[in-house]
Amino acid sequence: MLVHSRHRESIISGIVIASLAAVAWFGVSWYRDAAPCCESGVVSLAALIPLDRQVRTGRLRNGLTYFVRQNDWPDNRVELRLIVNAGSVLEDDDQRGLAHAVEHMAFRGTRRFPRNAIVSYLERLGGRNGDDVNAHTSQDETTYELSIPADRPGALDTAIIILAEWAHEVTFDSAGARQEAGVVFEEWRSKDIASRRLSHAQDFFLLAGSRYADRPVIGDTTVLRLFDLTAMHRFYRDWYRPELMAVVVVGDVDADAVEALVRKRLGAIPASDTTRPRTAERGVLSRISRAITLTDPEAASTNVALWYLRPRAPMVTVADYRESLVADLWSDVVDLRLEKASRSVEAPLLRAHAWHDSYTRALDAFVVQGTVLAGRLDDGVGMLAEHVTSLAAFDPTPSELEDAKKTIENDRTYVDSHGRSSIDVADRLTAHFLTGSPVFEPEQDYDITKSLLSRIEAKDLTRFAKGIVSGNDGAIVVTAPDMGESTPASTRATSALLAAARHGALLAGRPDTTTELAHALITSTPRAGSVVAEKLYRDLGAFEWTLSNGMRVIIKRTAFADAEVQVRITSPAGSAIASEAEYQSASYSDDVVQAMGVGPLTGAQLETLIDHTSISLSPSISNAWLQLSGQAELKDVETFFQLAHLFLTAPRKDASAFRRYQERLRQFWAERSVHPDAVFDDSVAAAGGRRPPGYVPSLLHIANQVDLETAMRFWRARAANASNFTTVIVGDITLERARRLVSTYLASLPPGHHEKAAPYAGIRASGPTQREFHFGRSAAGRTQFLFSGTLQNAVDDEGMVWRVNELLQMALENRLREFMGATYGVETQVSIQPTNAAQFQFTVDFAGDPTRLDTLARVALAEIDRLRTAGPTQDEFEKVKAAASSDIERSSRYNSYWADALTWRAVVGAPLGTGRERATELELLTRVGLRDACARYIDTGGYLRLTMKPLPEIPRPALRRR
Secondary structure, eight states: OOSOOOOOOOOOOOOOOOOOOSOOOOOOOOOSSOOOSEETTEEOTTSBOOOOTTEEEEEOTTSOEEEEEEOOSSTTEEEEEEEESOOGGGOOGGGTTHHHHHHHHHTTBBSSSBTTHHHHHHHHTTOOBTTTEEEEEOSSOEEEEEEEESSSTTHHHHHHHHHHHHHHOBOOOHHHHHHHHHHHHHHHHHTOSHHHHHHHHHHHHHTTTSGGGGOOTTOOHHHHHHOOHHHHHHHHHHHOOGGGEEEEEEESSOHHHHHHHHHHHHHTSOOOOOOOOOOOOOOOOOSSOEEEEEEETTOOSOEEEEEEEEEOOOOOBHHHHHHHHHHHHHHHHHHHHHHHHHTSTTOSEEEEEEEEEESSSSEEEEEEEEEEOTTOHHHHHHHHHHHHHHHHHSOOOHHHHHHHHHHHHHHHHHHHHHOOOHHHHHHHHHHHHHHOOOOOOHHHHHHHHHHHHHTOOHHHHHHHHHHHHOSSOOEEEEEEEOBTBTOTTTTOOHHHHHHHHHHHHHTOOOOOOOOOOOOOSOSSOOOOOOEEEEEEETTTTEEEEEETTSOEEEEEEOOSSTTEEEEEEEESOOGGGSOTTTHHHHHTHHHHHHHHEETTEEHHHHHHHHHTSSOEEEEEEOSSOEEEEEEEEGGGHHHHHHHHHHHHHOBOOOHHHHHHHHHHHHHHHHHHTTOHHHHHHHHHHHHHTTOOTTOOOOHHHHGGGOOHHHHHHHHHHHHTOGGGOEEEEEESOOHHHHHHHHHHHTTTSOOOOOOOOOOOOOOOOSSOEEEEEEOOOOSOEEEEEEEEEEOSSTTTTHHHHHHHHHHHHHHHIIIIIIITOOOSOEEEEEEEEOSSSOEEEEEEEEEEOGGGHHHHHHHHHHHHHHHHHTOOOHHHHHHHHHHHHHHHHHHTTOHHHHHHHHHHHHHHTOOOOOSHHHHHHHHHOOHHHHHHHHHHHOOTTSOEEEEEEOOTTOOOOOOEEO
16 A cells, blocks of 8 residues: 555454355456346346446557546545556566555656655645555555546646556656665554464465465565565566556546546557566365464454355356345345354354455455354354355245345445445446446446345345355364464364364254344334424524423534435533443443343344444443434434434343353453554553553453443433433434424433533643553554643634644654655544543654664654744645645535534534634634644643554564464
């Protein structure tokens, strides 16, 4: 990847049964006038999958393919892609990791854009490195991405020129290479964590015999240290060829004009004179059952997965698309069964899921995976095998099939009601070029999918499931902590794991055919309250209602997304008001309630209901507030409000479900206690509480202090105070409908009494304070600065705080990464606690060579001092202002932005405003004002710096295979 983005990688799991049926999506087709897909409302399975007719597509004389589509959501934005059908699997032995390095070097200079001119130009348009300009390399392809405003004169032409430069004119500047070599190596260092090590070992096992097994994208450290420009240029010359490339342009554009620009700029690239064939790496499928245990000292849990690998099938006809829907239904049904089974306190798996996805360009993977309780490995393997085999032996129940179909239909309905974003269309066209996957017209997508789903029967899933488990080519992968001979999985040989799977398969029985009664969520309609006062904010286009129980409701009607309604129900009284003895239970009371369920719904039933509707609803509690947050489409909006009412009035108490929740919570903390990044984050929080650095909360301290009675009591006490809540409703809903829902489900709540958020002290230091500890075996160290203070005015100062954060990110990234090449990236963040005296906290976070962290820290502080005293350069100031302008333009088109912004203002007690204040703030923004804000908010004379380095003098562990 071009830019730093800290991936919180889940600990890789692992059992795998690999049986593969015919799938390989290689045939790419560019048909403009495909056969019609629908006849008299019935989908013809023999028809070719039609490409969206609004897509302009063609192949230039030099062999390059292009796709252009006008798309007006969001307005005034354009998405561009350069796709290169070449990745790390094509590297020669002396190029391992250099496909990825070529991508990095493309940003270090081209013929027309030397050094870092590309990123600098796009930042002046308001773009952000990583969000609006990015790239990624995989084993099979490389993709460059740009997002630009549509109304800037010359910007689209320049962006297309940039794509042409990347395709043909990368300079491989030696000075830039010296800097970028460090960045690439730091990217490897930052990803040297257990999940990545185990992932590579798993690939080596599952893909043994193919180039995929020994061509990881990040490459070989010996090759990366050399950073050989000659070998890099050879890869560029061999594989960056027009006939292996495509350009995608989607957005608020004139398609005719864009097509002409593409032909002019990209057509000027000469045809390639290189004849090296781009062969398809198919992978090697074992014909025998296999099993392996992979261990790592920093693995957080024992996981087991059954992998079923199959060659990817071509996606050419509607019948092929139908088969992909059957695959989706398979994973949904198996996933639902596993999740339900894993909730039982007797289950050997704490969590279990099923999914399917492309594993490589040539292979699809069908996976069932779970986290194993101590001493239950064989039972866990058997549980997974039992559920997979059951679906192959017996038809799913009618309710299972119907629920899985609803899940898929709801996904399509959401896209249909919101319109398809330009990013989504660009990504679909990228996949179409590389794999032939379909790009339907938005109007057809839902209709075709629904028509096909209606004709898929239970026997289709059983047939598909039989194809998954047939044969003897399965693989079981176990990943576990390495604790020497006491490793939980250490005694389980391949034969034992395979025997456990066979035993589980023999236990497979018919699915439970008992159907639970369909409960009405609310058996008797609550006694409605009323709206007793109303206020209009004409400029804002919003109403404020006061309900008979004292609750405040703010409603803003919009037309940003058809039928979407966003809701926030918020009380400014969170876990900080709990006593010390109650604090842990209070902090987890939201999770406890969600796990127990509400009203007539168990936790599992609640999750299923949400999965099978357009509803997204979750409780959350922080130190500062309690909130029910989510969204729904109009067809489900009454159900949303019924659920919200039940969360506040009828949380369930289920001792059995709570025991399983506690087990999962213990596992959560066990996983955090060995994950270096998690330990670091917990240590930052602990340092603020004056605990020693390196402190990791024990399982007893956290999981065992969460008490069911205490958590329920705290939640009910907060939820009973309707007069303490503010509800914000934003979206496509009439005032009449909103008034009825609010009166019935919110005004009927008990009024209670007012509570306020407890003051938040934050992490403060009277002077420069440094703490260091050693943990883990990663090749990277990590350091973080924390600067805290109090805003004089939570609303007036908030915008400037974000501008300072933008400036910090830009300046430090440019200095530490682009100039020094000493880190993969810098991450700056700002948080503001909505208390009466709004507390803010800036963090500056970066990782790198442990021996260089002190030097980087000194450079970072010097850079911050420059911003405090001299202020930003004119170039930096203009980029910050452009980014702020882009933020205002883009965010104000989304219901979620308005829901969050209005909630924030209501909770801190600020006037609601009109939204124009941000534009006014931008007009008044000056270099001097930005400098003064840096001096006011970031005190280099008082900060906390916490540093984590690897454990000293411990040899790097060799991955253990058993």
